[in-house]
Amino acid sequence: MxxxxxxxxxxxxxxxxxxxxxxxxxxxxxxxxxxxxxxxxxxxxxxxxxxxxxxxxxxxxxxxxxxxxxxxxxxxxxxxxxxxxxxxxxxxxxxxxxxxxxxxxxxxxxxxxxxxxxxxxxxxxxxxxxxxxxxHLAHAVGAAAAEGASECVAVVMDGMGDRAATHRNSKVRSDAALDGWDACTHVLGKKRVASFDEVPDEARECESVYALDASAGWRPVWKRWSETDAHPSFGFSDWFLSLDSLGAAYSTVAHVIFGDWNACGKVMGLAPWALLPSGGGDVSWGRACDWPRVSVSSAKIIEASGAGFEVNRAAIRDMLAAACEELPPPDRDALLAASGGAFPPRRLVSLWTLFREDGRAASACRACCAALALAIQTQLEAAAVPLVLRAAQQHHTLVLCGGVALNSVLNGKIEAALSERNLLVPAAPGDxxxxxxxxxxxLNFTRLDPSILPFAGRSYDDLDDHGFDEWLLLEEETPDEVDACAAVVAATEVRGIAFWFEGASEFGPRALGHRSILASPADAAVVDVINEAIKAREDFRPLAPSVLEEFSREWFGLPGPSPYMSRVWTMRYPDRAPACAHLDASSRPQTVSRADPALRRYRDFIEKFYARTGLPLVLDTSFNTKPREPIVETLRGAVSSFLYAVRRARTLYGRRRRRRRRREEEEEEEEEEESRPGFATRAFPARRHHDYLDDDDGLALRLNDLDEPFEDPSRTGRGRVEFCDHIQAAIYDAADGDASAADIASALVEEGLASTPEDVYLRLADLWRQTLVKLNI
CATH class of the missing domain: 3.30.420.40 (ATPase, nucleotide binding domain)
Known part of the structure; x- marks a missing residue:
């Protein structure tokens, strides 16, 4: 119906x-x-x-x-x-x-x-x-509903909203259908206009303010528009190049530095590095800066002007050129030489990886990028905070949403300036x-019951149906598995990292205790381990803590709960939890309440960690380890992501580990296992994937049946597997579940492809570690 x-x-x-x-x-x-x-x-x-x-x-x-x-x-x-x-x-x-x-x-x-x-x-x-x-109306309504606000002021700030023409379309539920539209203040760029009639059809929403009254409903209060030269059929990157919104300005810098319009979180994390003196120091909690420091140019990308803002993208190039000039001569010369005699280069995109082959030029370029990141962050705050404070005068409850509300540094500055007012930022403030x-x-503005938030994804109850039993380190059953997990993370003799998967997945971009990678905040070195070995991402990225709510004021001075990691505050004891303190001692905590039943086990874990260490917080980062991978969703995908991280960590760090297997076999040192895996000779190896294509040279595969059911490897690029040589390719081809490992080894030696059975067993063990074959012992 x-x-x-x-x-x-x-x-x-x-x-x-x-x-x-x-x-x-x-x-x-x-x-x-x-x-x-x-x-x-x-x-x-x-x-x-x-x-x-x-x-x-x-x-x-x-x-x-x-x-x-x-x-x-x-x-x-x-x-x-x-x-x-x-x-x-x-x-x-x-x-x-x-x-x-x-x-x-x-x-x-x-x-x-x-x-x-x-x-x-x-x-x-x-x-x-x-x-x-x-x-923008959907942004405001969704954010207020998620936070259960019946009365509030909502401020929407993002890269790009709808066209003005959309608000002239009677078939669309827009601001124009709300009471108070005729009294709404409209700003076109930096100029206030007399009415909406003066806003061109192709102008786009930039920032909006709405008021919600319990009886009267929603009312538009203030809206800023930006003209654009782009055609509606163009991609959003084309619009961003001409929009004067706060979000578009920040996204442009993300694109320049990282080649990704959505990498705004990276820009925010990079900004404090521009404040760190070369060589690091105590303020960096043991993290050193390997590039020279340059000061931030006075050029303005975002500037308050008239009744609105002006965005000057030409200032990006000016800032980078000024930063280059300020570099020490050897670094400046290396950067200019690598960029063809002029910096910045003609094509302003992906500067972070532009000179990876030239270490000195790369460091110099990254110093310039850090200065640019600090500039755009500072200018965003200078523009957005006054806008929000003016809006907040209308009500004691303020809701922030739109992509700009993901800037947790800005949110912290806003909350600090709000005095007694209540700031609400939902778990999913973005699109x-x-x-x-x-x-x-x-449902015609029916009151929403958002009680399942933020854990609003599907729940996966069958925790044994993942298909990876033979690859997992399975401990004997313990009466308190949460305590056992806390003991691993709290251990000081080894570095323990836990991969936590529980219940329904989080709605929004943050891992909040259901899809999390957890570690001790006391171990400063774990930041590099997670960034390099576990997640294979940029080494400057900060990591955040989950803190027992009753300790949030003592540790961070938080005026209230922050359950979604939506604010950055200064950590008061960064020397005790250096892995969760950024270079400027800032931190983005998640407060974990006793009252949330969905976090009962997670809170129990933090409490047990606290009992062992005296630290009421743990390091929490999102559970995703594969290249360009979002947070894991299904259990099968989570285990696959976990094993991927284990393989990468082993490759990078080469440590000896002990593997405890479910079968009743002796534990073997990995070195011995790798030299001649004793179980391989008794195995009947079988390919784990059934839908795959060989590349032309026979040394690679393209897997089509990946571990997440809806993943299309042609889009994610994660289905390609490369064999070490033709011997390994032949082993994979022969792994049909009927021939034993010994039979395969004998046949390949007889054919002259392999010199010894050991050549086969070593490569078979590597295929197993990549989860490409099951051994079926």
Whole structure:
């Protein structure tokens, strides 16, 4: 049964009497596609998760059919139970996008750009009777609903919202449909205009302020727009090059430094490195800077002007050139030589990896990048804090949302300046949170029950169904496995790192105790171990703590709880927990409350760690270890990610480890196992993957059946396997489960491909460690 709620004031009719009825809120086609499922009878949130968790493509967009089916199945529902749908795509109208695809399908042609037609026209993606919600309104509604706020002021700051034309479309639930639209203040760039009539159709939302009253509902208060030269069919990167929004300015710097518009978190983490003197020092808690320090240029990328802001992207090039001039002569000369005599280079993108072959030039370039990162962070704060404080004067509760609200350093500065006012930042303030706002609008602003947040993904109860038993280190059963885990992390004689998987996955970008990698905050060196060996990412990245809530004021001076790692504060005892203190002693804590039943085991773990160490906090970083991998979703994917990290750590550090196996075999030192794995001769090896293609030279595979069920290796690039030589390729080909390892070794020696059986056993053991073959002993 379908109920359309397109007209303002339309209610959900008799369909609400059906207890299985649900409403969907969806963001699709743009980045961060997401689906939320809400019980239509009582407003209870049942599911909320991003597409990236299934597809394994970071910030994935496109169609959402697979995600809709996954969500409904997890809620015990089907497409027949969907009674209302609301959606947003701020790049281009959902209706326009889907009409274009439908027309192309009718003509028998493929759409020229965007996702494949079969994905868009999927019945779980293309919903008749669905409505559209404007971007910033959905942000505000979703954030307030997630935080349970019935009255507040909401400030939306992001890279790009909807076009002004969207607000002139009566079919869209937008600000224009709200009471108070005529009284809303409009700013075009830096100039206040008399009315919305003076805002061009192609102008885009930049920052918005809304007020929510318990009885009167939502009211738009203030909105800033930016003109753009880009056509609506262009990608968001084209828009970002012409938008004057705070988020777009910051994202431009992320693109310049890291080649990724969404790498704003990296920019935020890099900024304090510009303050660190060369060679490090006590202030860095043992972390040294391997590049020279340069001061920040006075050039302005973001500057308050008139009634709004001005964004000057030309200042980025000026800042980098000034930083280069300030370098010590040997470093400056190396950088100029590597960049063809002029810095910055003509093509301003991915500077961080530009000179990786030249160590001195790379260090000099990174010094310039750090200065640029500090500049954009400082200028964002200078522009955003006054804007938010002006908005906060209207109500004692302030909600922040939009991509800029992921800047936890800025959030901490705002909270410090708010005095007695209450700051709320949801777990998912970015575009995934828009889907939540759409779900609320789909039910005509019915009050949402968000009690499952932030753990709103699917729960995976069968913890034995992962298929990796023979690769795991399985300890004997203990009466208190949480205490055993705490003992490993608290140990001082070895460095213990725990991979924690529990219940439903987190909604939003932070790992909050259900998909986490945990370590002792007292071990400063563990930062490099996690960044280099476990996660293979940039070494400057800071790591955050989870702290028992009752200790948050003592350790961080927090004025209240911060359950989603949404604020950065100064750690008061960085020498006691150096792994969670950034270079300036700042830290982004998650407060863990006794009152949250979803965190009972996680809190128990921290309490037991505290009992052993006297530290009421642990290091917590997201559980993802493969290249460009989002946070793990399923148990099978989690174990695969864990084993990937173990292999990489072993390769990088070459330590001797002991492996305890489930079978009743003697434990063997890994050195002995690697020289001639005793179990290999008795094994009947079998390939673990069944859908794969050989590369032309026979020395590589492209696996298609990866461990996450919806992962497409052609998109993630994680299905390629390279053999060490033709012997190993032949072993893999022969591993059919029928021939024993001894038979395979004998045959390859007889063919002259291998010199000795040991050549075969060593390569077979390596295939096993890569989880490419099972041994079937």
């Amino acid at each position: 379908w109920v359309s709620v397109a007209a303002a004031g339309t209610g959900i009719t008799t369909a609400l009497a059906l207890s299985r009825d649900v409403a969907l809120g969806i963001t699709k086609y743009s980045h961060n596609a997401c689906v939320c499922v809400v019980d239509a009878s009582n407003g209870r949130l049942l599911f909320a998760q991003q597409k990236e968790r299934l597809s394994r493509v970071k910030n994935d967009g496109g169609a959402v059919g697979d995600l809709v089916r996954h969500a409904l199945e997890g809620c015990g529902r089907s497409l027949r139970d969907v009674v209302a749908v609301a959606a947003n795509n701020h790049h281009r109208s959902v209706a326009e996008e889907e009409a274009a695809y439908t027309k192309c399908a009718g003509l028998g042609i493929e759409a020229p750009f965007g996702p494949p037609s079969e994905e868009v026209l999927d019945t779980a993606n293309l919903f008749a009777g669905s409505i559209e919600v404007s971007h 995934e949170g828009v889907a939540l706002g759409c779900a609320v609008v789909a």
